Amino acid sequence: QVQVVGSGGGLVQPGGSLRLSCVASGFPWDDYAIGWFRQAPGKQREGLSCIGSDDVTSYADSVQGRFTISRDKAKNTVYLQMNSLKSEDTAIYYCAVEVQSNRCPDWYGMDYWGEGALVTVSS
Numbered sequence: 001q002v003q004v005v006g007s008g009g010g011l012v013q014p015g016g017s018l019r020l021s022c023v024a025s026g027f028p029w030d031d032y033a034i035g036w037f038r039q040a041p042g043k044q045r046e047g048l049s050c051i052g053s054d055d056v057t058s059y060a061d062s063v064q065g066r067f068t069i070s071r072d073k074a075k076n077t078v079y080l081q082m083n084s085l086k087s088e089d090t091a092i093y094y095c096a097v098e099v100q101s102n103r104c105p106d107w108y109g110m111d112y113w114g115e116g117a118l119v120t121v122s123s
Helices: none
Strands: 001-007 011-012 016-027 032-039 044-051 058-061 069-074 077-084 091-099 117-121
Touching: 001 091, 016 032, 016 091, 032 069, 032 077, 044 069, 044 077, 044 117, 058 069, 077 091
Parallel strands: 011 117
Antiparallel strands: 001 016, 016 077, 032 044, 032 091, 044 058, 069 077, 091 117
16 A cells, blocks of 8 residues: 655754655555655745655755755655755645656656645744
8 A cells, every 4th residue: 555654844943954754655666756845825836855766866946955855765764854944944845756757747746645744944
């Protein structure tokens, strides 16, 4: 059974750090990409970062240099380490899986989604 479970949201002060986790299991394919997305109130969902089974990563300009995506294949887990957080990073964060691919399409093309995790950056 395919499962995608995201976790790790919370409240953090500006300049602080937070790590999100995404456990993806039950996929019958060897190749799949996992991406992180977010949606702030009143804004469209945006892609932040993606990692493929080949460990190739990509980042949106808005988080490049601040966020790092990594993968622990033994644990079927992908992490998003978020540093130097800003108030504008406040949003609901989602992880999603694109099967049979090592790249993430736009958010509407992803195949499986985890539940969102609220990240609030505020003093």
